Amino acid sequence: MEKDKNKSFTKWLEILQQESWQLELLISGFAIFLLAESYEPIRNLDDQISLLLSGSGYYGLLYVPYQVMLGAWYVLIINLILHVLLRGLWISTIGLRYVSGDIDFNTLNISSKFDRFLRSKIVSFDLYIQQLEKLCSSVFGFTFLIIFILISGGLFVLGIFILAITMQVIDTRFGDLWVVVIVPFLVLYLLGGLIYFLDFITLGWLKRKKGIARFYYPIYRFFSVITLAFIYRPIYYNLLDNKYGRNIILFLIPYLIGFTLIASLTVNSHAYLPGNRTLQSISNNFYDDTLEDRASYSASISSKFVKNGYAQLFLPYVARTDDKVIEAICPDLKPAKTGFSLFGIDDPLRNSMNADLALDCHTQRFKIYVNDTLLNHLKYRFYEHPTRKNIGLLTVLDVGYLPRGEHIIKVYVKLLQDSNGKDTLLFRESALIPFWKE
Known part of the structure; x- marks a missing residue:
């Protein structure tokens, strides 16, 4: 009975997998609409945090989730638009295949040099459609993997700020002696985070080294909880068990670096405009x-x-x-007293x-x-x-x-x-x- 139930569930998953492109398009279109409408409210959060920051420097912690939210917004809007474009291309190829079938190079009547080149690059139209389908599904899954990685990074940075603020509070109330107790925790936290990150980008290299894995295991468990990595862990390891998925994981780092560089890119085309011009300007x-x-x-x-x-x-x-x-x-x-209050009780x-x-x-x-x-x-x-x-x-x-x-x-x-x-x-x-x- 249990075996039949598992077979039925597997069959249902396979059918759903084949029809998932409809859900992908529906979610992408709906998400793009919501993202476009939410840009101004998200940007306004910067003003709200700045107002809170005028009351206390501790509210600067809120910039960490804000930057994660803003980064997630840009990743979603760019990747989902790309996904819709690729899905549109994929749908158009399926429609074209219904009209003209596969590519018949014999009827093209092109020179042998170009014929050999095109036959080597375009094996078949069906394979092209299959590769396009795989790329579309990968872009969709890749997008949400990046979102959770950004959240994990934000939580790690938030931990650094919390330790730094703890040091400042202890220094103010108890003096330098107690700060010495917190500093080792901060150093170990940074070192452990670096080791955890290296294991991530090397696709689990530390886990495969038996001598190191025993010492790395508690670090891995700690940061898995701190960064909520257990949420996207199945996606990560599902990608690692095949070459195509490993290439996607390896693409994460240059993708995020390139995304950051492009987001911070500015163009200065004014050769004779001084940088220090506050007194000569009007705001x-x-x-x-x-x-x-x-x-x-x-x-x-x-x-x-x-x-x-x-x-x-x-x-x-x-x-x-x-x-x-x-x-x-x-x-x-x-x-x-300052800070938060419940039910408006001052x-x-x-x-x-x-x-x-x-x-x-x-x-x-x-x-x-x-x-x-x-x-x-x-x-x-x-x-x-x-x-x-x-x-x-x-x-x-x-x-x-x-x-x-x-x-x-x-x-x-x-x-x-x-x-x-x-x-x-x-x-x-x-x-x-x-x-x-x-």
């Missing part, structure tokens, strides 16, 4: 109506053209650096915080000049920028007394600077925003 990120980088930490005004005599100036709050300054300016202001200390005192502490961080004139008695308010989505201070500058033409807003921000082992508060120029009064 769209200084003006809300031309804003490009929604996660910008720079001060901005509503527009480069001031028509009514008032310029609205936004000063972003970057908690990662500004919190230390506020703590130094207002030591009596108790900070609320720290009670935040609700009891004196808003007037907090606003005064924030305003002490800035000095605003128009041209060379320091503006005193400015009125500041907390403000959540509708486009940039970050929180900061908003003030309105009365520039109606200025003559028509170009002027400049200079923003100075108070920063902590280490001077002879002691933190000192100093004002530093943060932004130069040109504007034109009409």
